Amino acid sequence: DAGVIQSPRHEVTEMGQEVTLRCKPISGHDYLFWYRQTMMRGLELLIYFNNNVPIDDSGMPEDRFSAKMPNASFSTLKIQPSEPRDSAVYFCASSALGRGTYNEQFFGPGTRLTVL
């Protein structure tokens, strides 16, 4: 398996532009997570999905952020309009169904976003 795939790996954009980050989870994994990592705030969970359904989006910073998972093999995180403070590394992670146990999460390589 290729692991979690994210694209693009790097994105540089100007303030006000729309940014779309993409993620393909590991095949067969039922959970998909979006994280943001910055020096100031560390690793933050933004939103996660179970079987393509958003379960908890309490970490989404504001309405400018939205996430979708149209099918089991694809998810997007969109920022519109982008702002310089959105600059961060965005990770996607997936895990298998827990069935009452704690399962490890597999992280993608991340997308480094720079908003000028």
Add this chain to the structure above:
Amino acid sequence: GQQVMQIPQYQHVQEGEDFTTYCNSSTTLSNIQWYKQRPGGHPVFLIQLVKSGEVKKQKRLTFQFGEAKKNSSLHITATQTTDVGTYFCAEARLTGGGNKLTFGTGTQLKVEL
């Protein structure tokens, strides 16, 4: 909300020295997972601790879960340059059958020759 603090924030050691990072919580933790992130890389799962007082070893790495399940530690014996990176603890909470991770603040380890 739940916060998991890690100390130290940074640690520089000479190759061959030991290293320990501590993870502390003000409330009881259901479990602890440890992840390692190499510079420029992504978090990679190392291990999971669930039981009070649990100790697990992976070669030179020793993981402990406190008796009260409010703290955990990761100890590396005789560090090597390949140990460089940031080590995170994370609490996994079961929600609808899956895990929601709350990451600690991380400890960045640098190993000098």
